[in-house]
Amino acid sequence: MNDSDPALELAIGRGWTDDRAWELLTRLTELPHRMGGSSSERRAAEIVREALSDAGLETVRIDEFPMQHWERGTTEFAVLEGAADDADRIDRSFEAIALPYAPAGDVEGPLVDIGYGTPEEIEDADLRGGIAVASTMTPSGQRFVHRMEKFGHAVAAGAKAFVFGNHVPGQLPPTGALKFDAEAAVPGIGVSAETHDWLVDYAERGARARLRVDATTREDSSQNVHGTLGPETGAEVLLLAHYDAHDIGEGALDNGCGIATVVGATAVLAAIEDELECSVRIAGVGCEEIGLLGAEALADELDLESVRAVVNVDGAGRFRNLRALSHGTEALADLADDVTDAVGHPVVHEPDPHPFSDHWPFLRAGVPTLQLHSEPPAGEERGRGWGHTTADTRDKVDPRNLREHAVLTALLVHELTARDVPRIDVDELRERLRDQEYESGMRAAEMWPAEWS
Template sequence: MELEDDTADAVGRAWLDDRPWAFLTDLTAIGNRMGGSEGEARAAALVAEAFEDAGLDRVRERPFAVNEWRRGTTDLHLVSPDGREFEAIALPYSPAGEVSGELVDVGYGTPAEIDEVDVEGKVAVASTTTPSGGRFVHRMEKYGYAADAGAVAFVFVNHVPGQLPPTGSLTFGEEASIPAVGVSKETGAWLTEYADADGEVELSVEAETVPGESRNVLGRVGPDTDESVLLLAHYDAHDIAEGALDNGCGIATLLVAARVLAAIDLDVGVRFGAVGCEETGLLGSEHLAAETDFDSVKAVVNVDGAGRFRDLVAMSHTSEATADVARRIEERTRQPIEVREEPHPFSDQWPFVRGGVPALQLHSDSGERGRGWGHTHADTRDKVDDRNVREHGILAALLVRELAREPVEVPALDEYDLEAAFREAAFEPGMKAAGLWPESWE
């Protein structure tokens, strides 16, 4: 691929740059970056400093109000048959409370499996994964369906070994209805065995949801044009780990792209948003979308999952134009970019896609089912290969530069085609359970 001199120079510098690793080190050293926390505020200041250093203009932090969930202690133990204790962690927006009930194994936690058993007054135990070949069933759908069926508590069992209880929000920014906890695969094996023996557990969760504040960090490069490309990544993380993979890699990848884009001539301006509270309900991107004129956004590129694994994945969310851009960059660079056209609502592109803005979500694929180390204590800096961060940042910059070319047309999404795609991908039940299904699609 032949590059203009300024782009070639910027790409060459990015290839050798050690600043992404230094940034990731400082970010993960903060520890807890849960939405609304003091650690998230420190992370936002770190991102703002990195934006300035990368050459972005008009860098500023924009605070917004949130419901901040705060974790307390969690206790899970058998009442019968033998009274043993198990490690468990509360899931964000779980209410505080003490409950007891008989264990019931609901398998993967699909609605069909829950319907097959009696969960009324019981503690439902469900896996984090979904059946091979079946539709994806999100954690929120499993939890909501079990609660609606009368379960008094919900236990989410990791499918990845290693004594790693998983976390993940139960709702989008509001306190949930029944207590819910994550347990390791190893603990889950015991619980399902006890469920077969009519075992009963007691669960105690200490937590609170209080008024809080998060913030988005904004900046821009290039000319002041009526239309711009918006490049996003979330910088928050769950409080149980460093959040190196999710989404430390993503925000570091965005910074690599920012430094390249700040050094080159652009036809169309590029806006940057490092958004907060993604893990607790896309709250930062929802806030940013609410104050954005969608007609001024040519396309949105959301970096959530890029930089983690070797090969880049570009999710085009039904946009043929953004998919074509990803394929052109793959062909020109001879770097693999897997294009996936089906949409999903569980990342920061969703508030914009919902409004018709064409999008790309930049991700990467380990080849394994599920999140791997993500959303567990093991999401730590030692899992990161910063070659992936630098390479994906360069590719992200080239993708954005292509979208920012004046001759490149990126039509708005058709609402009817988008609705049909979500129905075809069988997202309707899960989105309704999570309160995400647009009223206009009813």
């Protein structure tokens, strides 16, 4: 980095006082929701387009892509224990929400506690005809086990339905897609940590449960918002974030913070456009929460051989310190160190690749990817926290974090335009995911690339 670049220093200085990220976050969280394929998500795309244009991105366009739009109706869930004529029979209802792509259904069966829902726990349980109950958590010291993996293994083991129990207290049922862009085989619901505690008890007592889900899935469309800055050199850096969110809350942290950070970074990059050494494409993508669908559509549209690297802002802006996930590319980790060291900002590294965000369609094609996240305060539990619940609201966000991460994101992208980063060896990526024991889970979630066989 050039520490004495007047234009860059002026852009950074303006970034520290720029409130456009907070203003975008406010407009997005005022919407009813931003569920993929909905009219509210379409309105969010227009708001993002306006914000990017205002930040200095010219010729911003909106491109539609087809998708399966899931829409929730009502959900009912009750525990049943004892004979119908038993005076002490328990028939207890609990609050629950359907998980996206759950089919409509009316299911009754024994509750089966599968703990964290790891493959080993599911293998040890008898789920045939049962209703699987899993925690949102993953055991400490173990690689992350995604919700779709838990669901996929449970269904393969014979479960008739799936219950996802939050680990964060506060009467907050969590949501999250059961699979990507298609109706699931059996219903799934989310329940609070407090309900999950009861369900573990009832499962030990041999109780049964009944759940009814009303939901529909139909063909529809969503949209991506994108434009470019900088010179046309035949190469580009892609900076993206998803702007959609689940339909049960404001989606401030996930991923209102991410797209707001990108808009703030766009203003900095636009101010130093003449200094960029290759083109920068900036994109807000739709439908991440229900299948990385916008990122998939964008990857299909672009010439990936010309994409030098992808910076995926999913999680940045939430907390003070930056977490950089380099997905197996050491050069990107080094770049993050160079940039953050130069401005005295700490960064926490995670080198291992994972497939659970918008970088994935690019990473599996060999494009180096850097995901920018936030490091939670010391002692905070592992997991989503407020995300995917009704508590994901704007009051959880500090505008200072948005401004700071916007500047850092812009500096990283600026530096990326001047550096050559080696492509990913796809065979090595596949073996690395296998070494991390992701393969069985990705197959269960139908995410393992067919060409990897």
